[in-house]
Amino acid sequence: MRNIITTHLMHLRTEFMLKMINHSKNRISFQFLLVMLVMITCPLAQAEENVIAGTQAANEDANVLARVKVVEAFVEWRSGPAEGFPVFHVSEKGEWLSLLIRKTDWMKVRGEKGREGWIRVSDLLKTYDSSGSLVSIVEPQFDDFSTRRWEAGLMHGEFDGAAVNAGYAGYWMTEHLSLELWGSQVLGDSSEILIANINLLHQPFPSWRFSPFFTIGAGQLFIDPKATLAESENRSEDTIHAGFGARYYIDNRYFIRMEVKDYKVFTNRETNEEATEWKIGLSVFF
Amino acid sequence: MENWTQRILLKKCVALLLLSGLTTLANSQENLLVEPDVRPQIVDESVIDTENFEVGMFVGVMNIEDFESSALVSFRIAYHLSDSLFFEANAGQAEGGETSAEKLGIDFFSDRDYTYYNFGLGFNAPGQTFFLGEYTFNNNIYVVGGVGSTEFGGDSELTVNFGAGYQLLINDWMSVHVTGRQHLMRTDLTGEDKLVFNTELSTGLSFFF
Numbered sequence: 001m002r003n004i005i006t007t008h009l010m011h012l013r014t015e016f017m018l019k020m021i022n023h024s025k026n027r028i029s030f031q032f033l034l035v036m037l038v039m040i041t042c043p044l045a046q047a048e049e050n051v052i053a054g055t056q057a058a059n060e061d062a063n064v065l066a067r068v069k070v071v072e073a074f075v076e077w078r079s080g081p082a083e084g085f086p087v088f089h090v091s092e093k094g095e096w097l098s099l100l101i102r103k104t105d106w107m108k109v110r111g112e113k114g115r116e117g118w119i120r121v122s123d124l125l126k127t128y129d130s131s132g133s134l135v136s137i138v139e140p141q142f143d144d145f146s147t148r149r150w151e152a153g154l155m156h157g158e159f160d161g162a163a164v165n166a167g168y169a170g171y172w173m174t175e176h177l178s179l180e181l182w183g184s185q186v187l188g189d190s191s192e193i194l195i196a197n198i199n200l201l202h203q204p205f206p207s208w209r210f211s212p213f214f215t216i217g218a219g220q221l222f223i224d225p226k227a228t229l230a231e232s233e234n235r236s237e238d239t240i241h242a243g244f245g246a247r248y249y250i251d252n253r254y255f256i257r258m259e260v261k262d263y264k265v266f267t268n269r270e271t272n273e274e275a276t277e278w279k280i281g282l283s284v285f286f
Numbered sequence: 287m288e289n290w291t292q293r294i295l296l297k298k299c300v301a302l303l304l305l306s307g308l309t310t311l312a313n314s315q316e317n318l319l320v321e322p323d324v325r326p327q328i329v330d331e332s333v334i335d336t337e338n339f340e341v342g343m344f345v346g347v348m349n350i351e352d353f354e355s356s357a358l359v360s361f362r363i364a365y366h367l368s369d370s371l372f373f374e375a376n377a378g379q380a381e382g383g384e385t386s387a388e389k390l391g392i393d394f395f396s397d398r399d400y401t402y403y404n405f406g407l408g409f410n411a412p413g414q415t416f417f418l419g420e421y422t423f424n425n426n427i428y429v430v431g432g433v434g435s436t437e438f439g440g441d442s443e444l445t446v447n448f449g450a451g452y453q454l455l456i457n458d459w460m461s462v463h464v465t466g467r468q469h470l471m472r473t474d475l476t477g478e479d480k481l482v483f484n485t486e487l488s489t490g491l492s493f494f495f
Contacts, residue, residue: 066333080412082369102337187444
Protein backbone atom coordinates (compact mmCIF):
# COMPACT_ATOMS: atom_id res chain seq x y z
CA MET A 1 0.00 0.00 0.00
CA ARG A 2 2.78 2.34 1.01
CA ASN A 3 4.57 1.65 -2.28
CA ILE A 4 1.46 2.51 -4.29
CA ILE A 5 1.13 5.82 -2.47
CA THR A 6 4.82 6.61 -2.99
CA THR A 7 4.58 5.81 -6.73
CA HIS A 8 1.52 7.97 -6.97
CA LEU A 9 3.31 10.81 -5.21
CA MET A 10 6.32 10.50 -7.50
CA HIS A 11 3.94 10.74 -10.42
CA LEU A 12 2.32 13.82 -8.88
CA ARG A 13 5.72 15.39 -8.30
CA THR A 14 6.80 14.94 -11.94
CA GLU A 15 3.51 16.36 -13.09
CA PHE A 16 3.94 19.26 -10.72
CA MET A 17 7.51 19.98 -11.88
CA LEU A 18 6.25 20.21 -15.46
CA LYS A 19 3.54 22.63 -14.33
CA MET A 20 6.05 24.73 -12.43
CA ILE A 21 8.13 25.29 -15.54
CA ASN A 22 5.11 26.84 -17.18
CA HIS A 23 4.29 29.05 -14.19
CA SER A 24 6.11 32.15 -13.08
CA LYS A 25 8.86 31.49 -10.50
CA ASN A 26 7.70 34.16 -8.07
CA ARG A 27 4.37 32.59 -7.48
CA ILE A 28 4.50 29.96 -4.74
CA SER A 29 1.47 27.80 -5.01
CA PHE A 30 -0.30 26.44 -1.97
CA GLN A 31 -0.56 23.12 -3.77
CA PHE A 32 3.24 23.02 -4.07
CA LEU A 33 3.64 23.52 -0.31
CA LEU A 34 1.15 20.81 0.41
CA VAL A 35 2.83 18.33 -1.95
CA MET A 36 6.26 19.12 -0.49
CA LEU A 37 4.89 18.56 3.01
CA VAL A 38 3.45 15.18 2.05
CA MET A 39 6.69 14.20 0.30
CA ILE A 40 8.73 14.99 3.39
CA THR A 41 6.39 13.40 5.89
CA CYS A 42 5.85 10.19 3.90
CA PRO A 43 9.36 8.75 4.24
CA LEU A 44 9.50 9.98 7.85
CA ALA A 45 6.26 8.16 8.68
CA GLN A 46 7.55 5.04 6.96
CA ALA A 47 10.80 5.15 8.91
CA GLU A 48 8.83 5.52 12.13
CA GLU A 49 6.66 2.55 11.16
CA ASN A 50 9.78 0.43 10.58
CA VAL A 51 11.05 1.32 14.02
CA ILE A 52 7.71 0.38 15.57
CA ALA A 53 7.61 -2.94 13.63
CA GLY A 54 11.17 -3.69 14.77
CA THR A 55 10.28 -3.08 18.39
CA GLN A 56 7.21 -5.28 18.08
CA ALA A 57 9.28 -8.12 16.59
CA ALA A 58 11.79 -7.78 19.42
CA ASN A 59 8.96 -7.89 21.95
CA GLU A 60 7.45 -11.01 20.34
CA ASP A 61 10.86 -12.68 20.39
CA ALA A 62 11.20 -11.85 24.04
CA ASN A 63 7.75 -13.30 24.71
CA VAL A 64 8.59 -16.60 22.99
CA LEU A 65 11.93 -17.13 24.67
CA ALA A 66 11.92 -17.11 28.42
CA ARG A 67 15.10 -15.70 29.96
CA VAL A 68 16.95 -16.50 33.13
CA LYS A 69 19.87 -14.90 34.96
CA VAL A 70 22.78 -16.93 36.31
CA VAL A 71 23.20 -16.35 40.07
CA GLU A 72 25.60 -19.19 40.91
CA ALA A 73 29.32 -18.58 40.36
CA PHE A 74 29.18 -20.41 37.02
CA VAL A 75 27.09 -22.82 34.91
CA GLU A 76 28.67 -25.43 32.63
CA TRP A 77 27.55 -25.74 29.01
CA ARG A 78 27.73 -29.04 27.14
CA SER A 79 27.55 -29.63 23.40
CA GLY A 80 24.57 -31.99 23.76
CA PRO A 81 21.84 -33.10 26.15
CA ALA A 82 23.78 -35.74 28.12
CA GLU A 83 26.51 -36.05 30.73
CA GLY A 84 28.80 -37.68 28.15
CA PHE A 85 28.97 -34.66 25.83
CA PRO A 86 31.96 -32.36 26.37
CA VAL A 87 31.83 -29.07 28.33
CA PHE A 88 32.72 -26.29 25.87
CA HIS A 89 31.68 -23.09 27.61
CA VAL A 90 30.89 -21.67 31.02
CA SER A 91 28.38 -18.93 31.88
CA GLU A 92 29.34 -16.54 34.65
CA LYS A 93 27.23 -14.99 37.39
CA GLY A 94 24.99 -12.22 36.05
CA GLU A 95 24.75 -13.53 32.47
CA TRP A 96 21.30 -13.74 30.90
CA LEU A 97 20.34 -16.97 29.10
CA SER A 98 17.37 -17.55 26.77
CA LEU A 99 15.64 -20.93 27.10
CA LEU A 100 15.15 -22.84 23.82
CA ILE A 101 14.08 -26.48 24.25
CA ARG A 102 14.27 -29.19 26.86
CA LYS A 103 15.29 -32.85 26.42
CA THR A 104 15.00 -35.13 29.46
CA ASP A 105 17.04 -33.40 32.20
CA TRP A 106 18.79 -30.92 29.91
CA MET A 107 17.89 -27.43 28.71
CA LYS A 108 19.18 -25.82 25.53
CA VAL A 109 20.11 -22.17 26.14
CA ARG A 110 21.27 -19.20 24.07
CA GLY A 111 23.73 -16.76 25.62
CA GLU A 112 23.91 -12.99 25.21
CA LYS A 113 26.30 -13.33 22.25
CA GLY A 114 24.11 -15.84 20.41
CA ARG A 115 26.10 -18.93 21.44
CA GLU A 116 23.98 -22.05 22.09
CA GLY A 117 24.53 -25.06 24.34
CA TRP A 118 23.00 -27.39 26.91
CA ILE A 119 22.81 -26.92 30.68
CA ARG A 120 21.37 -29.24 33.33
CA VAL A 121 17.80 -28.57 34.46
CA SER A 122 19.09 -28.80 38.04
CA ASP A 123 21.41 -25.85 37.23
CA LEU A 124 18.48 -23.98 35.66
CA LEU A 125 16.64 -24.29 38.97
CA LYS A 126 19.41 -22.19 40.53
CA THR A 127 18.82 -19.22 38.18
CA TYR A 128 16.50 -16.20 38.50
CA ASP A 129 13.84 -15.34 35.92
CA SER A 130 13.14 -11.76 34.80
CA SER A 131 10.66 -11.26 37.66
CA GLY A 132 13.62 -11.73 40.01
CA SER A 133 12.48 -15.00 41.57
CA LEU A 134 14.12 -18.42 41.49
CA VAL A 135 13.05 -20.56 38.49
CA SER A 136 10.63 -23.25 39.55
CA ILE A 137 9.91 -26.24 37.36
CA VAL A 138 7.60 -28.83 38.84
CA GLU A 139 8.72 -32.27 37.68
CA PRO A 140 6.43 -35.30 37.74
CA GLN A 141 7.45 -36.87 41.03
CA PHE A 142 6.55 -39.46 43.59
CA ASP A 143 3.56 -37.42 44.86
CA ASP A 144 2.01 -37.62 41.38
CA PHE A 145 2.32 -41.42 41.44
CA SER A 146 -0.87 -41.60 43.52
CA THR A 147 -2.67 -38.51 42.19
CA ARG A 148 -2.35 -38.66 38.37
CA ARG A 149 -5.42 -40.07 36.61
CA TRP A 150 -4.10 -41.87 33.53
CA GLU A 151 -1.53 -44.61 33.14
CA ALA A 152 -0.40 -46.87 30.30
CA GLY A 153 2.23 -49.56 29.84
CA LEU A 154 3.69 -52.46 27.90
CA MET A 155 4.39 -55.82 29.53
CA HIS A 156 5.82 -59.22 28.84
CA GLY A 157 5.34 -62.54 30.60
CA GLU A 158 3.90 -66.01 30.43
CA PHE A 159 0.34 -67.22 29.90
CA ASP A 160 -0.15 -70.91 30.69
CA GLY A 161 3.46 -71.67 29.72
CA ALA A 162 3.44 -69.61 26.51
CA ALA A 163 4.94 -66.15 26.00
CA VAL A 164 2.59 -63.17 26.24
CA ASN A 165 3.03 -59.53 25.12
CA ALA A 166 0.49 -57.06 26.45
CA GLY A 167 -0.40 -53.39 26.50
CA TYR A 168 -2.90 -51.52 28.65
CA ALA A 169 -4.36 -48.14 29.50
CA GLY A 170 -6.02 -47.32 32.80
CA TYR A 171 -7.99 -44.50 34.39
CA TRP A 172 -7.94 -43.92 38.15
CA MET A 173 -11.49 -43.04 39.18
CA THR A 174 -10.36 -42.57 42.79
CA GLU A 175 -6.86 -42.97 44.19
CA HIS A 176 -7.81 -46.53 45.17
CA LEU A 177 -9.86 -47.68 42.19
CA SER A 178 -8.92 -47.87 38.52
CA LEU A 179 -10.63 -49.09 35.34
CA GLU A 180 -8.36 -50.71 32.76
CA LEU A 181 -8.47 -51.95 29.18
CA TRP A 182 -6.01 -54.61 28.04
CA GLY A 183 -4.91 -56.16 24.79
CA SER A 184 -2.67 -59.26 24.92
CA GLN A 185 -1.09 -61.59 22.40
CA VAL A 186 -0.22 -65.11 23.58
CA LEU A 187 2.35 -66.84 21.37
CA GLY A 188 1.84 -70.54 22.07
CA ASP A 189 3.40 -73.63 20.48
CA SER A 190 0.11 -74.76 19.01
CA SER A 191 -1.84 -71.53 18.69
CA GLU A 192 -1.83 -67.77 18.86
CA ILE A 193 -4.35 -66.29 21.31
CA LEU A 194 -5.50 -62.68 21.33
CA ILE A 195 -7.12 -61.53 24.56
CA ALA A 196 -9.19 -58.38 25.13
CA ASN A 197 -9.91 -57.61 28.79
CA ILE A 198 -11.60 -55.01 30.92
CA ASN A 199 -10.86 -55.00 34.62
CA LEU A 200 -11.17 -53.13 37.90
CA LEU A 201 -8.09 -52.62 40.02
CA HIS A 202 -7.94 -51.75 43.70
CA GLN A 203 -4.83 -50.56 45.54
CA PRO A 204 -5.26 -50.39 49.33
CA PHE A 205 -2.14 -48.25 49.97
CA PRO A 206 -1.86 -45.67 47.17
CA SER A 207 0.78 -43.60 49.00
CA TRP A 208 3.31 -46.45 49.17
CA ARG A 209 6.21 -46.45 46.73
CA PHE A 210 5.73 -50.21 46.36
CA SER A 211 1.98 -50.32 46.05
CA PRO A 212 0.22 -53.72 45.93
CA PHE A 213 -3.12 -54.16 44.16
CA PHE A 214 -5.92 -56.64 43.52
CA THR A 215 -7.83 -56.98 40.29
CA ILE A 216 -10.86 -58.71 38.76
CA GLY A 217 -12.15 -58.53 35.21
CA ALA A 218 -13.69 -60.18 32.20
CA GLY A 219 -12.92 -60.49 28.51
CA GLN A 220 -12.77 -62.50 25.35
CA LEU A 221 -10.18 -64.94 23.93
CA PHE A 222 -9.66 -65.32 20.18
CA ILE A 223 -7.78 -68.54 19.44
CA ASP A 224 -5.98 -69.03 16.12
CA PRO A 225 -4.37 -72.51 15.82
CA LYS A 226 -1.04 -72.79 14.01
CA ALA A 227 -0.96 -73.16 10.25
CA THR A 228 1.58 -75.99 10.45
CA LEU A 229 -0.80 -78.09 12.55
CA ALA A 230 -3.70 -80.15 11.21
CA GLU A 231 -6.71 -78.12 10.08
CA SER A 232 -8.40 -76.55 13.05
CA GLU A 233 -10.91 -73.72 13.20
CA ASN A 234 -10.51 -70.35 14.85
CA ARG A 235 -12.68 -69.95 17.90
CA SER A 236 -13.43 -67.38 20.58
CA GLU A 237 -14.22 -67.96 24.25
CA ASP A 238 -15.45 -65.85 27.16
CA THR A 239 -13.17 -65.48 30.14
CA ILE A 240 -13.07 -64.01 33.63
CA HIS A 241 -10.00 -63.43 35.76
CA ALA A 242 -8.77 -62.39 39.19
CA GLY A 243 -5.28 -61.48 40.24
CA PHE A 244 -2.85 -59.43 42.29
CA GLY A 245 0.31 -57.47 41.67
CA ALA A 246 2.26 -54.34 42.51
CA ARG A 247 3.34 -51.01 41.05
CA TYR A 248 6.81 -49.78 41.95
CA TYR A 249 7.64 -46.10 41.35
CA ILE A 250 11.10 -45.50 39.83
CA ASP A 251 11.53 -41.88 38.75
CA ASN A 252 9.91 -38.98 36.92
CA ARG A 253 6.67 -40.36 35.44
CA TYR A 254 7.52 -44.03 35.03
CA PHE A 255 7.17 -47.11 37.20
CA ILE A 256 7.51 -50.90 37.04
CA ARG A 257 4.39 -52.99 37.21
CA MET A 258 4.15 -56.73 37.81
CA GLU A 259 1.15 -58.97 38.23
CA VAL A 260 -0.23 -62.51 38.35
CA LYS A 261 -3.70 -63.35 37.04
CA ASP A 262 -5.74 -66.51 37.09
CA TYR A 263 -8.07 -66.97 34.10
CA LYS A 264 -11.16 -69.13 33.85
CA VAL A 265 -12.07 -69.81 30.21
CA PHE A 266 -15.64 -70.85 29.46
CA THR A 267 -15.54 -73.40 26.64
CA ASN A 268 -18.48 -75.09 24.94
CA ARG A 269 -16.94 -78.43 25.80
CA GLU A 270 -17.66 -80.46 28.96
CA THR A 271 -15.04 -78.81 31.15
CA ASN A 272 -13.94 -75.22 31.49
CA GLU A 273 -10.25 -74.40 31.23
CA GLU A 274 -7.98 -72.52 33.57
CA ALA A 275 -4.77 -70.65 32.90
CA THR A 276 -2.30 -68.72 35.04
CA GLU A 277 -0.53 -65.64 33.70
CA TRP A 278 2.31 -63.50 35.07
CA LYS A 279 3.68 -60.34 33.52
CA ILE A 280 6.20 -57.58 34.19
CA GLY A 281 6.61 -54.29 32.36
CA LEU A 282 7.19 -50.57 32.29
CA SER A 283 4.37 -48.05 32.71
CA VAL A 284 4.02 -44.29 32.66
CA PHE A 285 1.43 -42.00 34.24
CA PHE A 286 0.06 -38.80 32.70
CA MET B 287 -10.98 37.74 -2.56
CA GLU B 288 -8.04 35.59 -3.37
CA ASN B 289 -6.12 36.93 -0.36
CA TRP B 290 -9.03 36.23 1.88
CA THR B 291 -9.27 32.62 0.68
CA GLN B 292 -5.54 32.16 1.12
CA ARG B 293 -5.70 33.61 4.62
CA ILE B 294 -8.49 31.24 5.64
CA LEU B 295 -6.59 28.29 4.18
CA LEU B 296 -3.32 29.31 5.84
CA LYS B 297 -5.07 29.70 9.19
CA LYS B 298 -6.50 26.23 8.85
CA CYS B 299 -3.10 24.92 7.85
CA VAL B 300 -1.39 26.50 10.86
CA ALA B 301 -4.09 25.17 13.16
CA LEU B 302 -3.62 21.70 11.68
CA LEU B 303 0.15 21.81 12.10
CA LEU B 304 -0.22 22.99 15.69
CA LEU B 305 -2.71 20.23 16.43
CA SER B 306 -0.53 17.56 14.88
CA GLY B 307 2.46 18.94 16.80
CA LEU B 308 0.54 18.75 20.04
CA THR B 309 -0.60 15.18 19.36
CA THR B 310 2.97 14.10 18.64
CA LEU B 311 4.05 15.72 21.90
CA ALA B 312 1.27 13.97 23.77
CA ASN B 313 2.19 10.67 22.14
CA SER B 314 5.83 11.00 23.05
CA GLN B 315 4.82 11.65 26.66
CA GLU B 316 2.58 8.62 26.52
CA ASN B 317 5.50 6.56 25.18
CA LEU B 318 7.48 7.43 28.24
CA LEU B 319 4.77 5.90 30.39
CA VAL B 320 4.79 2.60 28.44
CA GLU B 321 6.44 -0.30 30.26
CA PRO B 322 10.04 -1.23 29.42
CA ASP B 323 10.73 -3.70 26.58
CA VAL B 324 11.53 -6.65 28.84
CA ARG B 325 8.52 -7.63 30.84
CA PRO B 326 9.03 -9.76 33.93
CA GLN B 327 8.27 -13.33 32.89
CA ILE B 328 7.91 -16.13 35.37
CA VAL B 329 9.74 -19.22 34.13
CA ASP B 330 8.00 -22.49 34.90
CA GLU B 331 7.30 -25.74 33.01
CA SER B 332 4.50 -24.11 30.96
CA VAL B 333 6.93 -21.87 29.00
CA ILE B 334 9.35 -24.71 28.19
CA ASP B 335 9.08 -26.91 25.11
CA THR B 336 10.03 -30.47 26.07
CA GLU B 337 11.11 -32.88 23.34
CA ASN B 338 11.38 -36.41 24.73
CA PHE B 339 9.62 -38.33 21.95
CA GLU B 340 11.33 -39.50 18.78
CA VAL B 341 9.69 -41.03 15.69
CA GLY B 342 11.57 -42.57 12.81
CA MET B 343 11.24 -44.41 9.55
CA PHE B 344 13.80 -47.00 8.47
CA VAL B 345 14.63 -48.90 5.29
CA GLY B 346 17.08 -51.76 5.02
CA VAL B 347 17.62 -55.45 4.49
CA MET B 348 16.13 -58.31 6.51
CA ASN B 349 17.86 -61.63 6.17
CA ILE B 350 15.21 -64.27 6.97
CA GLU B 351 16.87 -67.59 7.80
CA ASP B 352 16.11 -70.20 5.08
CA PHE B 353 14.04 -67.62 3.16
CA GLU B 354 16.61 -65.33 1.53
CA SER B 355 17.02 -61.60 2.15
CA SER B 356 14.53 -58.90 1.31
CA ALA B 357 13.87 -55.19 1.58
CA LEU B 358 12.64 -54.03 4.96
CA VAL B 359 10.56 -51.01 5.97
CA SER B 360 10.06 -50.22 9.63
CA PHE B 361 8.73 -47.52 11.93
CA ARG B 362 10.05 -46.66 15.34
CA ILE B 363 8.84 -44.58 18.27
CA ALA B 364 11.03 -43.86 21.25
CA TYR B 365 10.44 -42.13 24.57
CA HIS B 366 13.57 -40.84 26.29
CA LEU B 367 13.38 -41.58 30.00
CA SER B 368 16.74 -39.96 30.84
CA ASP B 369 19.78 -38.72 28.94
CA SER B 370 20.98 -42.30 28.47
CA LEU B 371 17.96 -44.57 28.82
CA PHE B 372 15.09 -44.81 26.34
CA PHE B 373 12.03 -46.92 25.76
CA GLU B 374 11.29 -47.89 22.16
CA ALA B 375 8.71 -49.74 20.04
CA ASN B 376 9.21 -50.89 16.45
CA ALA B 377 6.96 -52.31 13.75
CA GLY B 378 8.23 -53.50 10.38
CA GLN B 379 7.54 -55.46 7.26
CA ALA B 380 9.64 -57.53 4.84
CA GLU B 381 8.91 -60.33 2.38
CA GLY B 382 10.15 -63.90 2.61
CA GLY B 383 11.95 -65.36 -0.42
CA GLU B 384 12.09 -69.01 -1.48
CA THR B 385 13.78 -71.87 0.35
CA SER B 386 16.01 -74.26 -1.57
CA ALA B 387 13.23 -76.88 -1.36
CA GLU B 388 10.77 -74.49 -2.99
CA LYS B 389 13.21 -73.84 -5.80
CA LEU B 390 13.14 -77.59 -6.45
CA GLY B 391 9.36 -77.42 -6.83
CA ILE B 392 7.97 -78.28 -3.38
CA ASP B 393 5.15 -75.91 -2.35
CA PHE B 394 5.39 -74.42 1.14
CA PHE B 395 2.93 -71.57 1.70
CA SER B 396 1.64 -68.65 -0.27
CA ASP B 397 1.58 -65.89 2.36
CA ARG B 398 5.06 -64.39 2.09
CA ASP B 399 4.60 -61.30 4.28
CA TYR B 400 7.00 -61.07 7.17
CA THR B 401 5.65 -58.59 9.74
CA TYR B 402 6.87 -57.92 13.25
CA TYR B 403 6.57 -55.64 16.25
CA ASN B 404 8.72 -55.33 19.33
CA PHE B 405 9.25 -53.10 22.34
CA GLY B 406 12.11 -52.75 24.75
CA LEU B 407 14.77 -50.57 26.30
CA GLY B 408 17.82 -48.88 24.84
CA PHE B 409 20.96 -47.32 26.23
CA ASN B 410 22.77 -44.34 24.65
CA ALA B 411 26.49 -43.63 24.87
CA PRO B 412 27.02 -40.06 23.64
CA GLY B 413 30.00 -38.76 21.69
CA GLN B 414 31.01 -36.44 18.88
CA THR B 415 31.75 -36.92 15.21
CA PHE B 416 34.08 -34.64 13.24
CA PHE B 417 33.87 -34.12 9.49
CA LEU B 418 36.58 -32.53 7.36
CA GLY B 419 38.12 -30.95 10.43
CA GLU B 420 35.55 -28.16 10.61
CA TYR B 421 32.12 -29.71 11.21
CA THR B 422 31.25 -31.21 14.58
CA PHE B 423 28.13 -33.25 15.21
CA ASN B 424 26.87 -34.94 18.35
CA ASN B 425 26.25 -38.64 18.05
CA ASN B 426 25.04 -41.60 20.10
CA ILE B 427 26.16 -45.20 19.97
CA TYR B 428 23.31 -47.26 21.36
CA VAL B 429 22.40 -50.78 22.32
CA VAL B 430 18.81 -51.98 22.30
CA GLY B 431 16.97 -55.10 23.36
CA GLY B 432 13.38 -56.18 23.66
CA VAL B 433 10.63 -58.67 22.98
CA GLY B 434 7.85 -58.88 20.45
CA SER B 435 6.22 -61.08 17.89
CA THR B 436 6.87 -62.02 14.28
CA GLU B 437 4.19 -63.22 11.87
CA PHE B 438 5.49 -65.25 8.95
CA GLY B 439 3.95 -68.08 6.99
CA GLY B 440 0.66 -67.61 8.83
CA ASP B 441 2.15 -68.15 12.31
CA SER B 442 3.06 -65.68 15.03
CA GLU B 443 6.12 -66.45 17.13
CA LEU B 444 7.66 -64.86 20.19
CA THR B 445 10.70 -62.90 19.01
CA VAL B 446 13.53 -61.60 21.13
CA ASN B 447 15.68 -58.89 19.58
CA PHE B 448 18.94 -57.18 20.42
CA GLY B 449 21.19 -54.90 18.47
CA ALA B 450 23.28 -51.78 18.31
CA GLY B 451 23.26 -48.62 16.29
CA TYR B 452 24.85 -45.30 15.50
CA GLN B 453 22.82 -42.11 15.62
CA LEU B 454 24.16 -38.91 14.09
CA LEU B 455 22.32 -35.87 15.47
CA ILE B 456 22.12 -33.43 12.56
CA ASN B 457 20.36 -30.79 14.64
CA ASP B 458 18.07 -30.68 17.67
CA TRP B 459 15.11 -32.24 15.92
CA MET B 460 16.52 -34.57 13.27
CA SER B 461 18.95 -37.49 13.30
CA VAL B 462 20.23 -40.26 11.02
CA HIS B 463 20.43 -43.86 12.25
CA VAL B 464 22.36 -46.92 11.12
CA THR B 465 21.27 -50.03 13.00
CA GLY B 466 22.03 -53.74 13.12
CA ARG B 467 19.68 -56.04 14.98
CA GLN B 468 19.21 -59.77 15.54
CA HIS B 469 15.68 -61.18 15.75
CA LEU B 470 15.61 -64.58 17.48
CA MET B 471 12.62 -66.90 17.30
CA ARG B 472 11.65 -70.56 17.30
CA THR B 473 9.94 -71.78 14.16
CA ASP B 474 8.97 -75.08 12.54
CA LEU B 475 8.20 -73.69 9.08
CA THR B 476 10.89 -75.82 7.41
CA GLY B 477 9.69 -79.01 9.10
CA GLU B 478 11.90 -79.07 12.17
CA ASP B 479 11.44 -76.94 15.27
CA LYS B 480 14.53 -74.75 15.54
CA LEU B 481 15.83 -71.40 16.74
CA VAL B 482 16.39 -68.98 13.87
CA PHE B 483 18.43 -65.76 13.74
CA ASN B 484 17.03 -63.16 11.39
CA THR B 485 19.42 -60.29 10.83
CA GLU B 486 18.29 -56.75 10.18
CA LEU B 487 20.51 -54.01 8.77
CA SER B 488 18.76 -50.70 8.36
CA THR B 489 19.16 -46.97 8.13
CA GLY B 490 16.65 -44.22 8.69
CA LEU B 491 15.72 -40.73 9.75
CA SER B 492 14.19 -39.83 13.08
CA PHE B 493 12.57 -36.68 14.39
CA PHE B 494 12.25 -35.41 17.94
CA PHE B 495 9.08 -33.76 19.18
